[in-house]
Amino acid sequence: MTPTSAASPPAHASGWSREPTQSPRSKSEAGVIRRARIGDAVLGWACRLSAALIALMLVSLIAVLVHSAWPAMREFGVGFLISSEWRANEIERPVRDAAGQLMLRDGEAVMEILPPAFGALPVIWGTAVSSFLALVIAVPISLSAAVFLVRVAPRLRIAGAASFLIEFLAAVPSLAFGVWALFVLAPLFQKYVGPWLHRIFEPIPGLRWMFYESVTVAGRTIERPIPLTGRDLFTGSLILAIMILPIVTSVSRDVLRAVPRTQIEGTLALGATWWQSCVAMLRYGRSGLLGAIMLGLARAAGETMAVTMVIGNNNQISPSPFAPAQTMASLLANEFAEATEGLHRASLLYVALILLTMSLMFNVVARRLVVGRIASSGSH
């Protein structure tokens, strides 16, 4: 749109001119038109400015991140993404030989000094696994809730109330979720759910990795049970699932609402059961639903506060969901305030840049899927 076309909308003007002009009123009408035009112009420019400001903010956000992360990017390159070391300070440790024996010289252990090193693999792993688990938990619930809101709730006349509650859930501050998770979920897991899962799954062959970890103590590798603290990847995923429920549900609901009536009636007229017609409805909205899920994924990957409180904050890669872990966001929340040393800080910002890029990608894909679906429902 060009600025002039916004400033003087022709339809508006002709709409006025078509009115029978009465001489006593025409003067004030002209004034109204002029004022409306000025108002349109001002509003038009204000809107453009705001839009530009938002774009500028995003660009400068990326620029600042890249600039501050540059030392780490230069130091580690893309290897940062696949390295799993994370040492903020240099440490001293005894050297061991291949057999795990301490190397001694003059009766004393030989020490080596490890310089600080940074790698994002553990947090990428933690983010990926916790987001994935959150989706696995949240998506079935969200889709069922969306189907309920579209197909059942209107008949019960509770669609409005139910939708309100779900959207209200989205407005709860994440700190509140975190506190609830810390004081309710975590103890519950530690005392009841964890041991119960342990009893059920441990005897199943091939699932031992869920409950035991190998650690190297004094040169020997031993297997020991993972302590159940209730603050682990699983609890973190669960709270993430709860937090992405509202958005996935409400976007899915909008997608399903846009499914044409004739589609549902078409399946029913052919003798589909209620359940089969719901499946058809989900199939019709599948790409929009995928978008809803992607939005949920973006939110799960970026969520910070609540996850930091319950995920255990351990920068390690463990296959077990019952081991403490760390996500990109929780790493930043934990360490950023204390990161005084240059490379440490730059590495954290490198992580932030990865997180931002990922979230942007998820969001772009999701929006495309959802908007394309709702706008052109009917075409495929």
Next chain:
Amino acid sequence: MPVSSLMTQPPASPKPQSEPPVVEMPPRKRAIIAVGATAGGSALAGGQYPVIDAIKRGETPEPRRHESVMGVPSVLDIRDFQLWYGQNKALHGINMPIAEGKITSIIGPSGCGKSTLLRSVNRLNDLVDGVRTAGTIALQGEDVYARGVDVISLRKRLGMVFQKPNPFPMSIFENVVYALRISGERRKAVLGQACEKALRQAALWDEVKDRLKGSAMGLSGGQQQRLCIARAIVCEPQVLLLDEPCSALDPIATLRIEELILEIGQRYTVLIVTHNMQQAARVSDFTAFMYLGRLVEYGRTADIFQLPRLRETEDYVTGRFG
């Protein structure tokens, strides 16, 4: 809303008229005629249409059912059927048998309840909130509204095609065999045969046989509608319900569908709702004229168009009123 606009028309003649005796004319031999819709003469002065006036007053006058329709064997028998949408009564005591193996069309002004009647047969109105019914619709002697009727298997005995083509977002093949799939049919050979047969009957086979795996959304509007017909007849329904199947199509596609309906009418009982008088005249054996939820006149198509017993019907089918 059509109904409310009719309701708010100026009241009928100030001088109350007693219903004049209706001249019953003998039924004539059937002949297909083309009716030129003579648009023009709008609503005549009140009192011209005693039956319509009575309906507008809220009465349900006895419809003129020709002897010719009452004698034929019927597959579907609508008896004193009434339907309410919440407080609004949309159908008033409809009595009409649907002749087996014939094409019956329902005509009437917009909002008179044609779709409602059609959707009552396969109980699609059950989905609408606040619908109540009374009376019976008997499909081969069994009331579809009786208690304990399995609606799912009832709908499998009926096919329905909607106003707007509604192919599912799947391949052409999967669209056609949908009704079989949801009944649990998995055998490839059975599905393939059924698909070919239905598509041939719907006169679509030659056009799509090379792209059965392609998306149904890529077909033209007319092809989509024929696909929907194929989908509806794949289970060989006892009655095929068509709700204005051509109203979203261009004239050429409309002609093809009409030919198809005539052909399908050789095998199936067809109940078709249409706005298009010529279409009713061209394709159907029997025609029912409805007005404000009442059946007004019902008889052989030729009789309805050539020798209607009511002035209302005559003026409606010639486009002088409605």
